[in-house]
Amino acid sequence: MDWLEQELREALNRKDPAPDFAERVRWNLRVQEHRPAHGLQFWLATAAAFVIVAGAGGMGYRQHQGEVARQQVMQAFRIAGSNLNHIQAQVREVRR
Amino acid sequence: MTRLQRVLCIAPLAALLYGQQFKFHLEGLAAKASNAVDVSLGSGTLKFAARFLDSSDPDEAAVKKMINGLDGIYIKTFEFKRDGMWSESDLEDIRAQLRTPEWERIVGYKSTEEGENDEIWMRTENKKVSGVAIICSAPKRLTVVNIAGAVDLDALAELGGHFGVPALEKAPGKKAP
Amino acid sequence: MRAHQSMVFSLAYHFLHDRESAEEVAQEVFLSLHRNLGAIQSPAHAGFWLRKVTVQRAFDEGRRRKRRPQVALEDIVEPAASVERGDPLLGETLRRLVATLADAPRMVMILRYQEDLDPMEIAELLDMPVATVKSHLQRSLALLRGKLERRGLGER
Numbered sequence: 001m002d003w004l005e006q007e008l009r010e011a012l013n014r015k016d017p018a019p020d021f022a023e024r025v026r027w028n029l030r031v032q033e034h035r036p037a038h039g040l041q042f043w044l045a046t047a048a049a050f051v052i053v054a055g056a057g058g059m060g061y062r063q064h065q066g067e068v069a070r071q072q073v074m075q076a077f078r079i080a081g082s083n084l085n086h087i088q089a090q091v092r093e094v095r096r
Numbered sequence: 097m098t099r100l101q102r103v104l105c106i107a108p109l110a111a112l113l114y115g116q117q118f119k120f121h122l123e124g125l126a127a128k129a130s131n132a133v134d135v136s137l138g139s140g141t142l143k144f145a146a147r148f149l150d151s152s153d154p155d156e157a158a159v160k161k162m163i164n165g166l167d168g169i170y171i172k173t174f175e176f177k178r179d180g181m182w183s184e185s186d187l188e189d190i191r192a193q194l195r196t197p198e199w200e201r202i203v204g205y206k207s208t209e210e211g212e213n214d215e216i217w218m219r220t221e222n223k224k225v226s227g228v229a230i231i232c233s234a235p236k237r238l239t240v241v242n243i244a245g246a247v248d249l250d251a252l253a254e255l256g257g258h259f260g261v262p263a264l265e266k267a268p269g270k271k272a273p
Numbered sequence: 274m275r276a277h278q279s280m281v282f283s284l285a286y287h288f289l290h291d292r293e294s295a296e297e298v299a300q301e302v303f304l305s306l307h308r309n310l311g312a313i314q315s316p317a318h319a320g321f322w323l324r325k326v327t328v329q330r331a332f333d334e335g336r337r338r339k340r341r342p343q344v345a346l347e348d349i350v351e352p353a354a355s356v357e358r359g360d361p362l363l364g365e366t367l368r369r370l371v372a373t374l375a376d377a378p379r380m381v382m383i384l385r386y387q388e389d390l391d392p393m394e395i396a397e398l399l400d401m402p403v404a405t406v407k408s409h410l411q412r413s414l415a416l417l418r419g420k421l422e423r424r425g426l427g428e429r
Contacts, residue, residue: 004418005386011364012287012371012387014279017296018237020133020173021278025303069137069145070156076135076169077159080241081255083232087214088253090205177293209365236293 019086023078115139115168115244117219117227118193122172122240128181129174138168139245158255166245173239179211182238187231190240194229211235216249277320278303280388281327287383288331290372294338298330324388325398328380335376366424370417377401378409385410 001009115138126132137145146163149156176182194201194217203216212234219227228249230241243252281302286295305326306319313319371382377399384395392410396403 004414004421007363008367008371008382008386008417009389011367012283012383014276014283014387015286016279017282017299018175018234019232019239020237021282021296021299025300028300028304029307063148066144066148069141070148072135073137073142073145073149073163073169074156074159075133076137076171077162077252077255079133079135079171079173079239080169080230080243081252083214083230083239083241084216084249084253087203087205087216087230087232090207090212090214091203094205 016086016089019083020079022082023075026078027075116170117242117244118190118229120170120172120240120242121189122174122186122238125174125182125186125238128176130177131175133171133173135169135171137170139166142166142168155255158251162248162251162255166243166247168242168244170242170244171239174237176236176238179235181236182233186238187233187240190229190231198226199229277323280320281323283387284324284327284383285331285334287368287371287387288380289334289338290368291338294334298327298334301330302327321398324384328384328398331380332376366421367417370420371413374413374416378413381406381409382413 116136126134142163146160149160151157151160174182198219198221199217200220201215202218203214205214206212213231214233215229215231217229217231218225219229225246227245228241228243228247230239230243232239278299282295282299285298285302286292289295289298302323306313306323309322313322371379374382380399381395384390384398385392390398392403392406395401396406399406
């Protein structure tokens with residue numbers, strides 16, 4: 001391989017996307033998977049879910065709150081973790 | 097039209113920021129951002145959420161372990177359509193708050209070519225870790241994180257390497273994709 | 274997993290020479306991977322699949338961008354002279370010159386020098402005769418050499 005090909009290898013080496021790239025893929029996956037159906041069926045299902053939650057004496061609502069908190073905590077740790085991971089990868093690359 | 101999901105994440109319980117170790121003062125950037133994430137989770141919310149984490153899931157088990165000893169996690173992250181929508185002066189207020197004896201910058205990475213500037217700051221009290229600040233900036237994105245409490249940085253970075261897609265090994269005899 | 278991300282993003286980035294477009298292409302590729310996980314037979318197949326889909330999406334995005342007004346390469350501000358890591362000036366010049374190549378030879382060059390694929394592998398990925406791949410490589414290298422020499426950036 002001559003000097004130009006060597007330089008091309010270095011110039012075209014792999015780059016990382018933004019640190020929260022993976023988190024955004026996961027988010028978009030969740031959106032893709034849980035996109036609600038439209039129309040009467042959706043609204044009937046939503047109304048039924050509300051009745052069930054309201055009728056469960058608060059336990060269902062607590063469960064729902066817990067699930068929301070769980071998702072937010074996981075998202076927070078993933079954002080923090082991926083940014084930290086990104087910085088460490090950049091520093092490792094410089095040290096090589 | 098952006099295909100990126102706009103995400104606003106706001107703490108479900110009272111927005112108490114007693115655990116937050118420095119003020120972000122980045123509210124002005126939200127209006128300019130194409131995507132913004134805002135997380136404020138105090139110790140009460142973290143402990144509450146921990147009860148609903150699945151110990152059989154490796155990621156959730158790791159987070160459950162990390163939550164012990166944490167006082168809160170606070171994040172603001174922005175994405176912008178164009179360069180020049182935020183500047184270093186937006187971060188000066190944060191950096192001024194970190195220039196105190198309790199805080200020390202332990203990692204700094206800068207690439208002028210890509211306009212990237214990343215920092216990790218650690219807070220110590222009585223020789224023990226009591227908080228971490230992470231600032232990641234590039235021309236079209238900005239993330240500031242404050243984790244208050246006894247943070248396990250290695251575990252946190254390890255978590256950042258999991259992306260929910262099945263791990264794939266190198267195919268024999270070929271350069272790994 | 275990080276290697277997959279880097280591979281997909283970099284293929285798109287070096288082809289489109291635009292970080293935002295590259296991230297959007299990469300997002301689409303991973304969402305598509307998730308939808309097609311059942312069809313993936315092995316890790317090696319996954320790597321091949323990711324490269325193939327990324328190449329296709331990058332070509333599609335490139336064609337879409339051609340229909341929109343583009344900033345001329347000459348109008349793009351040159352990178353700052355002072356840098357923190359190594360000497361990226363030649364590297365940046367090469368990336369810009371690669372970006373001026375036509376779609377097919379540009380992708381051939383990226384697959385060769387970013388992914389270290391040989392002409393047979395590139396031909397299979399791009400569904401192109403091996404002779405055409407080799408021709409693209411030879412001509413592109415000759416073109417780049419000529420442009421570098423005219424800028425006074427020869428062999429070091």
